[in-house]
Amino acid sequence: MTDLLECRAVTRRFGGVIAVKPIDLTLREGEFLSIIGPNGAGKTTLFNLISGHDVPDDGTIVLEGVAIAGRAPERIAAMGLARTFQHGRVFANMSVRDNILVGAHHRLRAVKPRLPGLGALAELAMALIRPPAVAAEEAALNHEVLEIAALFGDRLTPRLDQPAHSLSYANRRRVEIARALALRPRLLLLDEPTAGMNETETAEMQSIIGGLKARGQTILLIEHKLDLVMRLSDRVIAMDDGAKIAEGPPHTVRQSPAVIEAYLGHRAMGEAAL
Numbered sequence: 001m002t003d004l005l006e007c008r009a010v011t012r013r014f015g016g017v018i019a020v021k022p023i024d025l026t027l028r029e030g031e032f033l034s035i036i037g038p039n040g041a042g043k044t045t046l047f048n049l050i051s052g053h054d055v056p057d058d059g060t061i062v063l064e065g066v067a068i069a070g071r072a073p074e075r076i077a078a079m080g081l082a083r084t085f086q087h088g089r090v091f092a093n094m095s096v097r098d099n100i101l102v103g104a105h106h107r108l109r110a111v112k113p114r115l116p117g118l119g120a121l122a123e124l125a126m127a128l129i130r131p132p133a134v135a136a137e138e139a140a141l142n143h144e145v146l147e148i149a150a151l152f153g154d155r156l157t158p159r160l161d162q163p164a165h166s167l168s169y170a171n172r173r174r175v176e177i178a179r180a181l182a183l184r185p186r187l188l189l190l191d192e193p194t195a196g197m198n199e200t201e202t203a204e205m206q207s208i209i210g211g212l213k214a215r216g217q218t219i220l221l222i223e224h225k226l227d228l229v230m231r232l233s234d235r236v237i238a239m240d241d242g243a244k245i246a247e248g249p250p251h252t253v254r255q256s257p258a259v260i261e262a263y264l265g266h267r268a269m270g271e272a273a274l
C-alpha cells in the first residue's frame with residue numbers, strides 16, 4: 001500500500017489554545033483509519049486542516065505527493081478528497097438528487113445541477129439546445145445518482161426529488177455522505193457520521209461504511225461510538241487536548257492507559273463517553 005496522505009508536525013493555534021499540537025498522521029491507500037478522543041480533542045480541527053477549510057500554523061500535509069496545506073477546499077476536493085461535516089451540511093432548498101450531483105460538480109463540464117432560481121424558461125431553453133454529448137453525460141450522471149442512492153437502501157431513492165429540508169435528520173446526514181461519494185473520492189473523511197442517530201440507524205450506517213471499506217475506499221473517520229470504530233478500523237489514532245496520545249490496532253488503542261485516562265477525565269466532567 002502506498003501513502004495517500006501524510007501529515008507532518010501539523011499544528012493549529014487559536015489564540016492561547018493549541019487545538020492541534022504538532023501531529024503526524026499517515027494514511028495508506030485502501031486503509032481505514034479512525035480518530036477518537038474526547039470532546040475538544042482537536043479531531044475536527046485536524047479534518048479542517050486536511051480538507052482546506054482551515055490552514056495550519058505549522059507543518060506539512062501531502063496528498064498523493066502534493067503539498068496541500070493552505071489550498072482552497074475546492075482545489076483539494078478536485079484532487080479527490082471528499083468530506084462530511086460533524087453538524088451536517090446539505091443545500092436545504094435543493095433536491096436530494098441535486099445535492100448528490102453537487103458532489104460530482106468537479107467532474108462536470110457541460111451538465112450542472114439545476115440551481116434554485118433558474119427560471120423555467122431558461123431551463124427550457126437549455127433543454128432545447130442541449131447537444132447529444134451533454135444529454136449522454138446527464139444520463140450517466142443520473143444513473144450514478146441512482147447507484148449512490150441505492151447504497152442507502154430505500155432511505156434516499158424514493159426521495160430524490162424532495163428538497164433536502166423536508167428530510168429527517170438521519171436522511172440529511174445520508175445525503176451528505178451520498179454527495180461526498182459522488183465525488184468518487186480517493187480519500188473520504190467522515191466526521192461523526194452517526195452523531196444523533198439511534199441504534200438502528202447507527203447499525204445501518206456501520207454496514208454502509210463497512211461496504212465502502214470492502215470496496216477498497218480509503219477512509220478517515222472521526223467517531224465517538226467505539227463499537228463501530230472497533231469493528232471497522234484497520235488502525236486508530238487517539239487524540240486528547242490537541243495531541244496524539246495513542247496509535248495502533250483498535251483494541252490496543254482502546255486498552256491504552258492514556259486513552260482510558262483521557263476518557264475518564266472527560267467523563268468526570270460530563271463530556272464524551274468511552
Ligand SMILES: Nc1ncnc2c1ncn2[C@@H]1O[C@H](COP(=O)(O)OP(=O)(O)OP(=O)(O)O)[C@@H](O)[C@H]1O
Nearest residue numbers: 014017019037038039040041042043044045046086
Ligand atoms: N474556530 C475556532 N476558534 C477558536 N477555537 C476553536 C476553533 N475551532 C476549534 N476551536 C477549539 O479547538 C479545540 C478543538 O476543537 P475541535 O472541534 O477540533 O474538537 P473535537 O475533537 O472535534 O471535539 P468534538 O468531539 O466535541 O467534536 C477546542 O478547544 C475548540 O474550542
Ligand SMILES: [Mg+2]
Nearest residue numbers: 043044045086
Ligand atoms: Mg468534532
